[in-house]
Amino acid sequence: MSASFFAPYQPGSSSAALPPGVVLRPADLDDTGALAGIEAAVRGGNMDLWRTAMEQALLRPRSAVFVACADAVPVAYAKASWLAKVDDGVSPEGFYLAGCTVLPAHRRMSLGRALTAHRLEWIAAQSDGRPGGPGTAVDAWYFVNAANQASLALHAEFGFVEVARGPRFHGVEFTGGEGVLLRSSFVV
Numbered sequence: 001m002s003a004s005f006f007a008p009y010q011p012g013s014s015s016a017a018l019p020p021g022v023v024l025r026p027a028d029l030d031d032t033g034a035l036a037g038i039e040a041a042v043r044g045g046n047m048d049l050w051r052t053a054m055e056q057a058l059l060r061p062r063s064a065v066f067v068a069c070a071d072a073v074p075v076a077y078a079k080a081s082w083l084a085k086v087d088d089g090v091s092p093e094g095f096y097l098a099g100c101t102v103l104p105a106h107r108r109m110s111l112g113r114a115l116t117a118h119r120l121e122w123i124a125a126q127s128d129g130r131p132g133g134p135g136t137a138v139d140a141w142y143f144v145n146a147a148n149q150a151s152l153a154l155h156a157e158f159g160f161v162e163v164a165r166g167p168r169f170h171g172v173e174f175t176g177g178e179g180v181l182l183r184s185s186f187v188v
Helices: 029-043 047-059 111-126 149-156
Strands: 022-026 063-070 073-083 094-102 137-145 161-166 179-187
Touching (some): 022 111, 029 047, 029 063, 029 073, 047 063, 073 111, 111 137, 111 149, 137 149, 149 179
Parallel strands (some): 094 137
Antiparallel strands (some): 022 063, 073 094, 137 179, 161 179
């Protein structure tokens, strides 16, 4: 990931509420082209490859993709996924916030914040049947390029704290050589 794809860090510049006409909903296969278009607009690249990646994300077991629509047009999306333990000595298995992309014209409108809250609610709902039942802690995980200050600040609002730093987590290598693994524990 290149640092140029990150939203600029501007503390306190986001609105507190979603703008009128913005709706969050689960994404479905009919959204594949729109989600690919968001990625291509932000990161560039081949639309067919993005379509394939979006379709895979939508079909992945124990995963969810949510979309933010402004006046019924997708302008942002975010994923949450169960990731199995990998042999990197650091990355545990668990539910991860697995990416959030917002079209530049729609940044600083609390879309990322709302999509993050939505994904954490989804993780809590997936965890209802785990050993210990209601009233026990659930962990949500997240990793990010250490240069992405806007994302780090947003996730700190949700209680994410740094667990480790390294060049890769769950097979993702970071531009600049440093990523951050974070965890938020909350009770459901």
